[in-house]
Amino acid sequence: MLRNRESGPALYNAPSVEAEAQRSDMKISVVTISLNSQATIAGTIHSFLSQTYPHKELVVIDGASTDRTLDIVKGFQSSLIRLVSERDQGIFDAMNKGLSIYRGDAIGFLNSNDRFHDAHSLAQIAAALGETDVAHGGVWMVRDHESKHLVRNWKGTPFKRGKFRLGWMPPHPTFYMRRSLAEKIGKFDVRYEIAADYDYMLRALEIHAASSTYIPGPLVDFLVGGQSSGSLRKVLKGNLECLQSRRERLGAPLIDAAFFLKPSLKMLQQHSAFGGARNFLARFLPVGDNSRTRSR
Numbered sequence: 001m002l003r004n005r006e007s008g009p010a011l012y013n014a015p016s017v018e019a020e021a022q023r024s025d026m027k028i029s030v031v032t033i034s035l036n037s038q039a040t041i042a043g044t045i046h047s048f049l050s051q052t053y054p055h056k057e058l059v060v061i062d063g064a065s066t067d068r069t070l071d072i073v074k075g076f077q078s079s080l081i082r083l084v085s086e087r088d089q090g091i092f093d094a095m096n097k098g099l100s101i102y103r104g105d106a107i108g109f110l111n112s113n114d115r116f117h118d119a120h121s122l123a124q125i126a127a128a129l130g131e132t133d134v135a136h137g138g139v140w141m142v143r144d145h146e147s148k149h150l151v152r153n154w155k156g157t158p159f160k161r162g163k164f165r166l167g168w169m170p171p172h173p174t175f176y177m178r179r180s181l182a183e184k185i186g187k188f189d190v191r192y193e194i195a196a197d198y199d200y201m202l203r204a205l206e207i208h209a210a211s212s213t214y215i216p217g218p219l220v221d222f223l224v225g226g227q228s229s230g231s232l233r234k235v236l237k238g239n240l241e242c243l244q245s246r247r248e249r250l251g252a253p254l255i256d257a258a259f260f261l262k263p264s265l266k267m268l269q270q271h272s273a274f275g276g277a278r279n280f281l282a283r284f285l286p287v288g289d290n291s292r293t294r295s296r
Contacts, residue, residue, distance in 0.1 A: 027057065030107075036067045037113065040113035041069055045058065060084070063085075089190065092188040095196075096188050106179060109172065110173060124137070133181045134178075134204060137219040156170055159205055166257060173219075185203050188200050199245040202245055235263070
């Protein structure tokens with residue numbers, strides 16, 4: 001098997017994963033949100049089309065771009081790609097449009113300046129979703145896609161109930177779920193400008209108690225920068241929104257442990273000098289983050 005369901009890493013074996021995935025006829029929808037993404041979206045689409053897993057679609061929800069984004073997407077002339085372009089009320093409104101029109105048996109989101117880590121990412125996800133509601137894995141945060149210069153390796157860890165209270169969250173670009181679960185959860189809560197994806201995953205795993213599989217190793221290369229990464233103000237706002245989600249959904253107090261643990265664990269991941277300390281803490285604490293690239 002590729003993994004041990006919620007019990008820790010297992011060795012990845014590409015041929016065995018491919019064989020397991022090929023037995024699946026599950027169609028996976030990948031939703032990409034774009035707005036004036038001409039510099040990066042071609043690479044995103046290439047990484048989707050290069051996936052070895054055959055049962056897939058790419059749904060591009062564009063916010064009425066005024067650059068060459070639409071021409072680039074149309075230029076691929078692929079039956080695997082659907083394009084919708086119209087004004088929206090922000091990235092999570094656009095994601096909700098994707099949730100309304102995707103046709104697959106499972107769904108996940110790939111930012112328009114990110115790429116799948118290699119050609120086997122969707123095959124790993126398909127194999128995992130054959131036995132669980134949710135699949136998630138790791139992310140490489142890179143300065144550019146050509147050199148894959150690594151800024152941070154967000155490895156992720158298996159989920160257990162209660163981990164959101166301790167600062168844990170999975171990388172949203174690797175979070176794929178079955179349609180049956182997506183229909184139960186509903187839409188992204190657009191009251192959250194930065195952390196609606198955090199709130200969505202919290203609802204899936206903590207409130208709906210979805211079964212989940214952790215896939216060891218990176219699934220997505222995430223280009224550094226974006227809506228909720230960067231300035232201290234955005235980081236603080238994102239952390240406050242995550243706190244509000246926990247207070248509303250989990251009954252957390254005015255300030256909880258996760259409010260301090262999330263940014264602390266993020267710093268430990270970013271600085272290799274603290275590698276030993278991070279490995280020690282990882283035995284006791286889940287690793288999380290609220291820095292998620294946005295291409296808007």
